[in-house]
Each structure stands twice: as structure tokens, then as C-alpha cells.
Amino acid sequence: MNERMIAACDGASKGNPGPAAWAWVVADAQGSPRRWEAGPLGTATNNVAELTALQELLESTDPGAEIEVRMDSQYAMNAVTKWLAGWKRNGWKTSAGKPVANRDLVVRIDTLLSGRTVNFVYVPAHQVDGDPLNALADQAASEAAVAQRAAGSAQGSPLPTPAPARASGARSGGAAAKKTDGAARPARTGGTIRARFAGRCHCGKPYAAKEMIAKNPNGWGHPECRTAPA
Numbered sequence: 383m384n385e386r387m388i389a390a391c392d393g394a395s396k397g398n399p400g401p402a403a404w405a406w407v408v409a410d411a412q413g414s415p416r417r418w419e420a421g422p423l424g425t426a427t428n429n430v431a432e433l434t435a436l437q438e439l440l441e442s443t444d445p446g447a448e449i450e451v452r453m454d455s456q457y458a459m460n461a462v463t464k465w466l467a468g469w470k471r472n473g474w475k476t477s478a479g480k481p482v483a484n485r486d487l488v489v490r491i492d493t494l495l496s497g498r499t500v501n502f503v504y505v506p507a508h509q510v511d512g513d514p515l516n517a518l519a520d521q522a523a524s525e526a527a528v529a530q531r532a533a534g535s536a537q538g539s540p541l542p543t544p545a546p547a548r549a550s551g552a553r554s555g556g557a558a559a560k561k562t563d564g565a566a567r568p569a570r571t572g573g574t575i576r577a578r579f580a581g582r583c584h585c586g587k588p589y590a591a592k593e594m595i596a597k598n599p600n601g602w603g604h605p606e607c608r609t610a611p612a
Contacts, residue, residue, distance in 0.1 A: 386411045390452040390505075390515035391439040393431025394523035396582060402426035403526035404435035407518045408443060415518060415541060419534035420526035432458040433487040435523065440494040448499040452516050454507035462491050463502055508578075517544035521591065524579040528588050543591075546578075574605050583607050 388409045395402040405420035419442065423431055432455035443449055453459050466488065469475070474482045482488065505513040507520060521542040526533060533539040574594045581595075582588045583603030589595055596605040 385447060387443060387447055387449045388413055388452070388515065389439055389443065389449055390513065390519040391432075391435035392454060392507075392516060392519035392523045393428060393433070393435045393458075394520070394527040394579075395426060395428040395431050396527050399425050399427045401527045401530060401582070402428070402431040403523050403530070404431050404438055405519045405522035405526060406435055406439035406442065407515050407522070408439075409515055413515065415515065417535040418518065418522060418541065419532075419536065420522040421532045422526055422530040424530070429455075429457055430484055430487065431523065431527075433461065433484055433491065435519070436462070437487060437491050437494065440491065440498075440500075445494075445498050448501075450501045450503060452503045452505045452513050454505055454516055454520070456504060459502050459504055461488055462495065466492060514544075518542055520544065521579070525591070528580045528582055546576075577602070
């Protein structure tokens, strides 16, 4: 009898579209991480990165094993569990009559799912009490998107360390404003904060997760660059 696996996959795009990457983490039946992989995509959208992450995970795991896949992308999950059958019936057109986006990735994932026992579980992203495997995949994808280099356990790379999550679950690297109770709240512009994710300053140089960054007119970046022209 094949061992049951638990896995998480995630994609990241710094700009959407922008520098993008995918990542997955596979754990044992108790949820302990066993192996992971991340890869760059050049410039791509977040949806492409999310679908690619799922494709790469399915291609890298035993098709005869039962697997639970945890994802924070409702788009990618719904694409292959809810919308796929209708797209096929409609000749790969949406309900609005438009061509299905990212069709090649969806078709490939559909093929990989055939004959497999795959249970999809949606997990909210960036929550203090969120899913630890998803947090690992998220961080791995974010770092690979910035570095545009492959990484993983097969290459001897250390397991990524997720940055501390916020209680609100909001991303803190690139949003110009956060929302609370439906109202927009401007992001901090004065002092510095610790970066939730790795990113890239407008000066062209990257900053790492947990590094101190500051808000400037062009986004988040190095504190010394907050008054520098873009």
C-alpha cells in the first residue's frame, strides 16, 4: 500500500506580471517536510506561477500514491476542480465566450490528474495560524522569483524559513495600501518595517525576507533608497 503524502504548492510574481517562480513542498503522512523544489519562470503572471507549481508538484510525485495538495490559490484550484469540465464542454471557452486563459497548463494538469487520487485543500495565505507547508512553499516561490534561480532539497538547499505572518493575513511587501473592514488604510511611509517576503528595491538590488525596509514613492525598498529617484 502506497504511503499517503501531504504537499503544498505555490507561485509568486513580483509585479503580476513580473519576475515569477513556482515551488512545492512534500511532507510525510504526519506533515513533516521531506523534500521541496522551486524554479524560476522569468516574467509571468501570478496565475501562471500558481498553475505551474501544481503541474511541477504532480510531475514530481508518485502517480500511484494518494496525495493531499494544499493551496492558497482559489483560481488554480477551481480551474482544475470546478471549471475544467465546463471549459471542455464549451470548446475551451469561458461562460463569457472567451478563450480559456493558460489553457496549455490546465490541459497538462488535467492529464496528470487522470487516474490519481488527489485531494485539494484550500488554505488561506499568510495567516498567523495558517498552514506551515503552504508558508514554506510561499517563501520558496518568493525567493526563487527574486533570485531567478532554482533551489531545492535535491540541490542541498536549506529549507526556506517563512517570515512571520500577520494576523490580518495581508502581504506586506508590495501593497501600497492595506484594507481593514472595507476601508483603505495607507501603508506606512515614515519608519522602517521588517520585510515579510524577499523583494526588489527600485534601485535594482534585492532585499531579503526579514530585512528592514521602508516605504518610498516607488514602493518598498532599502531605507537609504526612500528618497532616491527611481
